[in-house]
Amino acid sequence: MDQHTTEPDISDLWARFMRVSQAVLGAVEVDLKAAGFPPLAWYDAFLELRRVDPEGLRQFELQKHMLLAQYNMSRLVDRLVAVGFVRREPCPEDGRGQVICLTEKGRALIDAMWPAYRAAITAHFGGRLGADETAALGGMLEKLRPPA
Amino acid sequence: MDQHTTEPDISDLWARFMRVSQAVLGAVEVDLKAAGFPPLAWYDAFLELRRVDPEGLRQFELQKHMLLAQYNMSRLVDRLVAVGFVRREPCPEDGRGQVICLTEKGRALIDAMWPAYRAAITAHFGGRLGADETAALGGMLEKLRPPA
DNA sequence: GATGGATAGATGCGAGTGCATGTTATTTCA
DNA sequence: TGAAATAACATGCACTCGCATCTATCCATC
Numbered sequence: 001m002d003q004h005t006t007e008p009d010i011s012d013l014w015a016r017f018m019r020v021s022q023a024v025l026g027a028v029e030v031d032l033k034a035a036g037f038p039p040l041a042w043y044d045a046f047l048e049l050r051r052v053d054p055e056g057l058r059q060f061e062l063q064k065h066m067l068l069a070q071y072n073m074s075r076l077v078d079r080l081v082a083v084g085f086v087r088r089e090p091c092p093e094d095g096r097g098q099v100i101c102l103t104e105k106g107r108a109l110i111d112a113m114w115p116a117y118r119a120a121i122t123a124h125f126g127g128r129l130g131a132d133e134t135a136a137l138g139g140m141l142e143k144l145r146p147p148a
Numbered sequence: 149m150d151q152h153t154t155e156p157d158i159s160d161l162w163a164r165f166m167r168v169s170q171a172v173l174g175a176v177e178v179d180l181k182a183a184g185f186p187p188l189a190w191y192d193a194f195l196e197l198r199r200v201d202p203e204g205l206r207q208f209e210l211q212k213h214m215l216l217a218q219y220n221m222s223r224l225v226d227r228l229v230a231v232g233f234v235r236r237e238p239c240p241e242d243g244r245g246q247v248i249c250l251t252e253k254g255r256a257l258i259d260a261m262w263p264a265y266r267a268a269i270t271a272h273f274g275g276r277l278g279a280d281e282t283a284a285l286g287g288m289l290e291k292l293r294p295p296a
Numbered sequence: 297g298a299t300g301g302a303t304a305g306a307t308g309c310g311a312g313t314g315c316a317t318g319t320t321a322t323t324t325c326a
Numbered sequence: 327t328g329a330a331a332t333a334a335c336a337t338g339c340a341c342t343c344g345c346a347t348c349t350a351t352c353c354a355t356c
Contacts, residue, residue: 010274011266013282020289021169023215027294060304067171072343074306096304096351118159126158128291134161136284141168143276146175208334220313222336244321244334
């Protein structure tokens with residue numbers, strides 16, 4: 001347990017952390033796609049839109065929450081609008097901005113996706129962890145959360 | 149603490165797990181890029197090449213280790229060859245296949261990248277976790293590891 | 297109330313990724 | 327042995343992403 005042993009452990013742990021989280025995320029995405037649903041990021045956006053305000057959200061607010069680059073958010077909204085899951089509306093308080101609103105179709109998709117999403121999360125993530133582990137993971141994530 | 153509270157906890161934990169791991173990975177990539185180095189995936193490939201066999205690895209072996217799709221591996225090798233970090237050599241035992249070998253330039257890059265990489269991992273990952281937490285995380289990752 | 301700087305969002309372009317399929321070589325097995 | 331199935335790798339195409347840049351609006355200050 002001297003200092004020399006900690007360094008290789010961390011780099012190995014890092015590699016495994018990245019590999020596993022990528023694999024788990026990928027597995028959930030695969031399940032969703034197999035069930036005929038759009039990618040996770042869409043669901044995330046819908047959920048946040050519904051959660052925060054039925055009146056809609058500014059694009060930059062959504063973007064901040066999703067940790068997405070500005071141009072990616074812009075294009076994601078493009079796609080969501082193109083298939084009719086959200087609407088862009090002019091923003092009364094800021095002429096530069098816009099308000100993103102869930103459509104009925106979008107709301108319906110959230111409910112339709114949830115069972116498949118939940119099953120996938122359970123299969124690849126929650127169902128593999130015990131109660132003590134989920135608690136520990138929660139604390140860890142808190143510490144890893146970005147400095148900003 | 150009844151059963152109803154566990155379900156939202158898991159889905160919330162999942163969301164945070166994904167968000168945090170994406171953010172941490174992104175932060176490390178940003179640091180590497182800022183230091184003028186190629187992306188993490190390159191380093192991974194180099195490291196695995198050096199670790200397993202100085203004679204080189206088959207493309208599909210590397211691909212399996214890196215959890216990469218076959219076509220992505222093929223193209224990654226394209227890029228690595230294009231900048232001279234690896235070589236493709238014909239495989240004596242299998243005419244379809246090839247052996248991927250690190251070049252001297254590639255070997256040198258591993259050593260050049262390590263300090264920056266190590267610093268980034270420490271800053272965004274290892275340095276934020278205590279010894280007990282790294283141990284707990286290790287166990288968790290074991291359970292989350294894909295079934296295959 | 298004009299002007300310089302900051303902020304919200306869009307977009308052209310090059311590079312990366314997923315998907316389907318193609319090519320060549322190996323294995324299986326009748 | 328010879329045809330069918332499979333494995334290793336490549337590639338055309340559409341879509342997504344990162345980067346830089348552009349436009350339009352807002353705000354602060356003079």
